Amino acid sequence: MKLTSRIHPKKSGLPPGSIVPIEMPKKEPVALWSFEFNENSCSESHPDDIDFAALKKATTISWLNIDGLSDAHLFERIGTELGIHNLTLEDIMTIDQFPKVEDHERYFYIVLKMIFWDDTENDLEAEQVSLLLLHDIVISIQEKPGDVFNPVRERLRRGVGRTRKEPADYLVYSLMDAIVDNYFNAMDRLGEEIEKMEDEVLEQPIPATSFKIHKLRTKVTMLRRSIWLLRDVVSTMLRSESDLIRPNINPYIRDLYDHTIKVIETLEIFRDTLSGLLDIYLSSVSNKMNEIMKVLTMISTVFIPLGFLAGIYGMNFKYMPELDQWWGYPALLGVMVLFVVAFLLFFKKKKWW
Amino acid sequence: MKLTSRIHPKKSGLPPGSIVPIEMPKKEPVALWSFEFNENSCSESHPDDIDFAALKKATTISWLNIDGLSDAHLFERIGTELGIHNLTLEDIMTIDQFPKVEDHERYFYIVLKMIFWDDTENDLEAEQVSLLLLHDIVISIQEKPGDVFNPVRERLRRGVGRTRKEPADYLVYSLMDAIVDNYFNAMDRLGEEIEKMEDEVLEQPIPATSFKIHKLRTKVTMLRRSIWLLRDVVSTMLRSESDLIRPNINPYIRDLYDHTIKVIETLEIFRDTLSGLLDIYLSSVSNKMNEIMKVLTMISTVFIPLGFLAGIYGMNFKYMPELDQWWGYPALLGVMVLFVVAFLLFFKKKKWW
Amino acid sequence: MKLTSRIHPKKSGLPPGSIVPIEMPKKEPVALWSFEFNENSCSESHPDDIDFAALKKATTISWLNIDGLSDAHLFERIGTELGIHNLTLEDIMTIDQFPKVEDHERYFYIVLKMIFWDDTENDLEAEQVSLLLLHDIVISIQEKPGDVFNPVRERLRRGVGRTRKEPADYLVYSLMDAIVDNYFNAMDRLGEEIEKMEDEVLEQPIPATSFKIHKLRTKVTMLRRSIWLLRDVVSTMLRSESDLIRPNINPYIRDLYDHTIKVIETLEIFRDTLSGLLDIYLSSVSNKMNEIMKVLTMISTVFIPLGFLAGIYGMNFKYMPELDQWWGYPALLGVMVLFVVAFLLFFKKKKWW
Amino acid sequence: MKLTSRIHPKKSGLPPGSIVPIEMPKKEPVALWSFEFNENSCSESHPDDIDFAALKKATTISWLNIDGLSDAHLFERIGTELGIHNLTLEDIMTIDQFPKVEDHERYFYIVLKMIFWDDTENDLEAEQVSLLLLHDIVISIQEKPGDVFNPVRERLRRGVGRTRKEPADYLVYSLMDAIVDNYFNAMDRLGEEIEKMEDEVLEQPIPATSFKIHKLRTKVTMLRRSIWLLRDVVSTMLRSESDLIRPNINPYIRDLYDHTIKVIETLEIFRDTLSGLLDIYLSSVSNKMNEIMKVLTMISTVFIPLGFLAGIYGMNFKYMPELDQWWGYPALLGVMVLFVVAFLLFFKKKKWW
């Protein structure tokens, strides 16, 4: 999630609704995964292409998962065959969308962010997931192949839960629930990261730490804004009056809403904690400085006056009576020791150590 | 209330509405406590199991208190016998809920946080309480056995107050009132803790103090968010049009609402105070530094020039006329004393001590 | 207004609506003050007890002022005789209420805070005032005897203004107006206190100052929250559709509302100013440090090199040609003077003095 | 605009609606300025007193401007003759009003603040302007004689613009527009003041600067709050359904509204800039300190070790072989020079200069 990445669709000048394939560094082919299921049966396949005729005739519910956005032609055909608006197709293929839901009467279009912690980069990553809900057809589009939907697939195969017994809106809910459930994993890792930073700040406050805190806070801020919009998506679905989303699944969507709130609340606390950490960092640095200054001051305060005393008796005046006494040297040493003791008591009283 | 604890239900992948028993470190059995009462009588028992047949036939009001969440089977039976939705049962058994109220027509589901100050941990602890309000049946579910409902039990036994004279909604109000009343105890302890910190900050500002303030502020922030949601719960109940909550008890719920507001206002002020304390801490550290620097500067400013003077007359030039005069040494000492006095006056004027 | 004081009603466990007398350190008896007035007459008395029969029969408007909350029995009788709800009585006797208004159909219950600056404590104090508005009867209850209502009394006695010509709602307005008018006195004193602090911060920034600012800011924050609630009280009265508050006095209540807004605006600015003062304080401390460091640096920068030069010619090498020249000593002194002048010019250029 | 000035009307205790003349330091008489105009004619006069009979009979539109608030009797007569409510008259004579508009059916009462930069005080000043809009009569009341309405007068005299062709509401709009137009002048001066401060902060950060920033920020805050209320005034007028303000002038009032928004936006940015400046100030002070410390450290780091070396060879040990060699002195000097060069390179590498 670099600051400047993905802001600009790099296509200014094209007419609205233009479908531009996402240029992937390694041109991977688009992968399809198809489920046809009803309460009694569930068939699964990895077709090379979409058979729209079969799709439209099917009496079962069809779930089509597409991994990869490089095949613009495929999406154009989806648009033509299933009646998807060009602007929707453009949104699907633009991977910097904010979460939103659009009711196009014939279909619902939902964009979400999948969040996960990338351990190799030690960073929070986001990936875009688009969901199209038509009557009896659900199409999910991911940027890259991923395993976040595996629990849903497993439940479909084994027929546990209600997914196979309910219409397509329950499947969409299940997919969204899988994505939001996955947020909690990212939150857990983020929380660990923050606790690691709290230790670092107290023990060894270096500028790099404050910068790491700053970076993490920016990331949490970005995430928070994205989840706020997700909350709006879910609450829009709650209030929807479309036929595609039945009132029956409202308790489930409300549950999803509660989870979203929980993510937001957690992020708010993370943000607050990170802001506080910067203050702690600053105060740690100041304390470090205080300690350094104490050492300097104690050493200087003890030895500069002593050095002056020694300097006095290093002078070459002809008439310095003390110099000629046998007790002069030990007496001066004694005075110096007394002096040191007095200062140590003074520092003790000031609680400097 | 650790940052990462309890964020993740650790059950991603299960179908929604799954009821997973809370794994307790020490597998304590679930404890039941049952009250059957009406205006004239009140019987109390500790049954081993719930007799749903008797419960449903009873003409009195039944209050069933369940301590512990380890018995998933019990909650499944409650679901089947009393018609509680699976998602509600899942919420009851997931101990990281935010406060909320749900009107399921047949019943009300209310989740609350019980807050208390744990003196052994010196920390604020939260525990989840679920309340189910059915017609003539109230079920309260706590994480651990606790004594916060004792005043209500005592009033039921002795028949004081209106609890025994009113329908089940008044009992639910009484339980919520007992929980919110208990907040004030936690607020009192928190206030004391903050005042202790104010003293610490002024007297001995060490990094650990700023970290403690930071931690306490995070906790107050978390609490505040939780109570804001509680406020919504209470105001939802105020506006409820269900039969289960009669308009008659609105004055009582409004009173509860006022108490919630008072807790929120107190927490806002605590948060503000703790934020302010971090500033005070920083300024205390800076002042400490100033004091250290003053000592260093005063000592250096007095003795470095004096040392230089002594150095001058320690030089070995052949022709230094002052060295040969009998008054050279005392004169120099006199000059030095004058010098010291001048600097002390200078520091005095600068108000450095 | 201590942080922990008055948070906890110290009565958890009692049934709602319990009336507990306020424990006063010195058990002062409750003082009554009664006015019976209409357009033509006004009689005033200090009865020992309330004659409810006479009160209910009276054709004039009755204003009863009660100073002190120690007599629980009195309030119980008020409840029984005038039909005041138990929760209202409990609120009257709990002196940590936030401002609110409650429309109980038969009567209005208004709680307000009286604010005054306590010159002996040098602190802002708040006192609770409860107002009960019944048809033709107004009861005002204060914690302690006070003179804030004197102007209203005086106007009643002398018959100036409209108080005697209008029904009871105008009297309640007059009492609230007297309380809010009194806020401006407290605001004035607070403003003076803040201006005093501004001087202190610039002249002698010590940690105690920052702590005083912090304390004052906490107080202003508490006050602000209280007045925000007062604003709600007034605007609720404006929108009231009860018979007890006639539309005729709306212009007066709107005037009261404007005054409340003025208090809030003033407090916002005070809060802003106090927050700013903490920043100024920190910058003052830093500047002080800069000044101290400048003194140290100037002294060290001048005398450490000079001391080194003197040290050079204090060495005991056999062959140091300079030592044997008659001009060695004055030349060195000359060099030293030049050196000092050069540094002074350098400091001048750096604008260090 | 002192913090404590004008908060308190200094009249607590008086019955609401009391009209107290503003005590002016120099008792200037109230000045009247009267315009009678319609599309064809415009007559102007400076009457000594108001001729209410003529005023009420006039078929032209009458604009009466009153400078000064010292003549309470005059306002009482305005109240009686034109039917102005006592509370309105009290507001007119209380010069610490916040902007507001009141629809009294028979008339509109509008209070505004006139803002100008006082170059002699180098400060932002505010003055209160009250506008009364009756049918065919407009009365404007200013604290002091001023020239802000001159453009409107000029347009009336010369008959340019629409003022003479439209009813009285257009005149009120013109007067408000003249006042808001004048804000931009004050904004310009304020912006210059802030840019001056930006230079000061970077070049010579002294505590007085931070205090000036703080003061200016407080003033901008006060102003902003006042203009927010002005915005409400204008938007209330937009939504007004009174006969006194015709829908025809809505485009003009919307234009006024846009100007108000522009003032608010500018003030928000000023406030943000001033807050930022305080941070810059603090960082400037820290940098200054860093520079001072660098000088001290460089001098000390070079000369303290050198002084130590010189001290070594100033010792009086009998057997110090180096002292007797002819090359001892120049060799030591050479070592010292190398030492200095080494440190200079070290500082160079650390980028300390």
Add this chain to the structure above:
Amino acid sequence: MKLTSRIHPKKSGLPPGSIVPIEMPKKEPVALWSFEFNENSCSESHPDDIDFAALKKATTISWLNIDGLSDAHLFERIGTELGIHNLTLEDIMTIDQFPKVEDHERYFYIVLKMIFWDDTENDLEAEQVSLLLLHDIVISIQEKPGDVFNPVRERLRRGVGRTRKEPADYLVYSLMDAIVDNYFNAMDRLGEEIEKMEDEVLEQPIPATSFKIHKLRTKVTMLRRSIWLLRDVVSTMLRSESDLIRPNINPYIRDLYDHTIKVIETLEIFRDTLSGLLDIYLSSVSNKMNEIMKVLTMISTVFIPLGFLAGIYGMNFKYMPELDQWWGYPALLGVMVLFVVAFLLFFKKKKWW
């Protein structure tokens, strides 16, 4: 975007609705560019003047682009011929408008800001664009000639996209879309600028850097406010019930709305990042100071005590037995080396290097 520039229209005193030509430093003539198109044809010309008769008779859609605001007479004629309100004309010619949309029934007036990064000034620049949408006529007015509309022109010429097939409202949408698309370029440059600053802050924190951050933050704040208003413009258009904006283009305007949201979110994150950077800057400065102080303290702590030791043996006491021993000098040197080693270990333990 200087702070004081463009605040003041410099025309106070003129009647509202006055049309004042913008004084350009170099009096460039106004340039016209005209498109007449329908689905089948598209003709383009650069007329010297507007032929209003032809314009009004045309059966095609006419798009007239005007570069430059210096010709007041031209705008007056547009007002007369096309029925544009004087206040609209005044707004078009005042280049400091905030974004707004006005529905004048006969026409829509839309003001927008064009944002671009000026590489020569290294600064963000804004330019005002006014759009007038009449039935079949669109007039766009820019401050200076620019190429932001080129993509739209190109699409018109080549007939790609829907622009030529749709009524005038789609053209207005296309122009607004071109402007907002262009924002992303400015955002990209701004993001790069901020990342450059992040590096600067960590590597070489000088006051100029903090000032640059401050300036950039002010600019982002100004921009954010402007885009917020743009968002309102777009959402007003979405809700418009005028005939001039058909419901058919709502999906497109909603797409525009999404883009605006994306710009706002990006700016919020930029602002947050810049605020954080100031904190990082301050902590970098403090760390720098710590490092300087460490050098000073290490040097002083080692050499001041050593210097004192040397001073001791430079004293001229008669009886100092150590001086006469042959091992005195090497022994002292040995002690000194041990001393240095001890301190180095101490610093090592304190992790000072």
